[in-house]
Amino acid sequence: MFGVLANKAPIYNEKQRNGLRAAGRFNAELMDYIRQFVVPGVTTGELDRLVYEYTIEHGHRPACLGYQGFPRTICTSVNDVVCHGIPDDTELTDGDIVNIDLTTVVHGWYGDSSETFLIGKVSDDVRRLVQVTFDAMFVGIRTLRPHGRVIDIGRAIVEFVRPYGYGVVEKYQGHGIGRQFHQEPGIPHFPHRSMARVPLRPGMCFTIEPMLNAGSHQTADADADGWTVRTKDGSLSAQFEHTVLMTEDGPEILTLTQHGPQEGHVF
Ligand code: MF3
Ligand code: CO
Ligand code: CO
Numbered sequence: 290m291f292g293v294l295a296n297k298a299p300i301y302n303e304k305q306r307n308g309l310r311a312a313g314r315f316n317a318e319l320m321d322y323i324r325q326f327v328v329p330g331v332t333t334g335e336l337d338r339l340v341y342e343y344t345i346e347h348g349h350r351p352a353c354l355g356y357q358g359f360p361r362t363i364c365t366s367v368n369d370v371v372c373h374g375i376p377d378d379t380e381l382t383d384g385d386i387v388n389i390d391l392t393t394v395v396h397g398w399y400g401d402s403s404e405t406f407l408i409g410k411v412s413d414d415v416r417r418l419v420q421v422t423f424d425a426m427f428v429g430i431r432t433l434r435p436h437g438r439v440i441d442i443g444r445a446i447v448e449f450v451r452p453y454g455y456g457v458v459e460k461y462q463g464h465g466i467g468r469q470f471h472q473e474p475g476i477p478h479f480p481h482r483s484m485a486r487v488p489l490r491p492g493m494c495f496t497i498e499p500m501l502n503a504g505s506h507q508t509a510d511a512d513a514d515g516w517t518v519r520t521k522d523g524s525l526s527a528q529f530e531h532t533v534l535m536t537e538d539g540p541e542i543l544t545l546t547q548h549g550p551q552e553g554h555v556f
Pocket of ligand 1: 353354356357359363364373390391392401464496498516530
């Protein structure tokens, strides 16, 4: 997420993988819990409160709350917000898109995932951006091979997105995850040269979380709140995120939901 990291990442054994699986599973349950509330008229602050309470009631810990001073449990990124939007009293309204990014700590292990939701009836252009972003995440995931390279992910995503002309955000990226929120390896969603030699070893765990802008890939500096990142040109931005474990047999997606959009979903 923050900056490109070097070639060093933990390799998890079976017991540790089970810790990661449990964290991913709870995070997915949380996404399935909150989706019923993501409707026109709800405030992002209300969604934040619901996620906080569900997490605490289940004995787990919201990872974002207090992380580098972040003031809430979830990130809610509406329309031209690329990432790290802070929940507040903003009401979601017909035609909006909102990315809800959840991260939970379950018995010391982190799970991290996000979805972009369409609020009410959105325009065809908006729907296409969300569709291509969702598909781009799965293109990134399906390119994963044990002993492949991190650069394969960014190459596949950028190739897939090119015909649509959308900007693939470079400044924020996926990340290794485990007993820490953000660790090595960094996962750029574009083919960053330095990733050509970083291997995808069985036992590594990381997120794939492409952010696509309808216009330029560039992002503005954070708002005065210190967090909210918007597109530089004011265009819309969408994002999806899964936590993925590389196994000897290929990628295992740890944050798959029961009720959300499945691979191949048409928005
Ligand atoms: N969940 C975000 C990610 O995908 C990170 C949010 S950090 C916060 O990496 F502090 F803004 F919450
Ligand atoms: Co996230
Ligand atoms: Co993440």
